[in-house]
Amino acid sequence: MALVELRDVHKTYAPTKKGAEPVAAVRGVDLSVEAGEIHAIVGYSGAGKSTLVRLVNGLEQVTSGSVVVDGTEVVGLGETELRRVQRGIGMVFQQFNLFSSRTVWGNLEFPLKLAGMPAEERRVRISELLHFVGLADKAHAHPDQLSGGQKQRVGIARALATNPAILLADECTSALDPDTTREVLALLRRVNEEFGVTIIVITHEMDVVRSLAHRISVMSAGQVVEQGDVRDVLAHPQADVTRRFVRTLVDEVPSGEALSALRERVPGRLLSVDVDREGTQERVFATLAGHDVALRIVHGGVNQVRGSSFGHVTLALEGDGADAAVGAVTGLPGVEVLA
């Protein structure tokens, strides 16, 4: 069941200055986020990602289209009803957005007080949340006494305080170092697995997508240009912008200048092998082993996504049997003859 469903959503901002043009930030987006999934929204700066999530939680109004959250059409909703929908959505931000004058406890208590929870229940809930995020010993610290990773764990605990079904995380690891990023991602994974919270992550970091998300939507100039299972999209990106993002994780099959440079530098024949395809590597290597060739890996990269590998490696084949070996693997699925 789709928990969040956008249909032909447009958002145009009115000009901010006199004489300026309106900004079409979101242009005809269809998006379904299933209950229980972690859905990454990826794109370069200005692609419209933040606008899209602000339309989901009702912080911005669509220009046209439909936004359904947990069965409720958000477009045109009155304030009271909108607040009810918003209570089911937690937000985690890049800059944490904690109250600096309140302790960790006070930061977590705030949304619970707003929700009208009695004092004793609040105490139990805050204690649960602090244990869940591993900060039970920091209850009385102020945010400026915490590391970035600890601040973000408080941010996540606060977002979860009122048991939302959906968590929106906007660049929530972009201000953190790689080790701290991994910790925060592990925590988000537990939020998803243990509480079944549906998570929408906005990011431009493909490592976040690779290690966290189940599905991905890639945005460019206000539109979703590619959408699918993370494994499929990373292994076989279709849109140019997606390929540029995937290239930050693994090298693609060399083409253009990269291929010319390789041809100049490397003698012999060149073959690219897709490591994602079932059985391809085994067949290629078994076939090549029967020929009089010396093999070298000269380009490429392999990465992991949820327990399986993706990427391409380019092999150079030298020796008397090189042409026959290339002939023997030509046409195998996942094999491309480059030279």
Ligand SMILES: Nc1ncnc2c1ncn2[C@@H]1O[C@H](COP(=O)(O)OP(=O)(O)OP(=O)(O)O)[C@@H](O)[C@H]1O
């Ligand atoms: N409140 C606003 N008023 C006018 N224009 C806006 C407003 N918010 C965003 N925009 C414009 O809408 C477009 C999309 O911005 P948005 O912040 O949604 O993109 P983004 O993909 O999240 O980028 P970033 O990662 O830089 O935040 C940009 O051209 C931006 O300048």
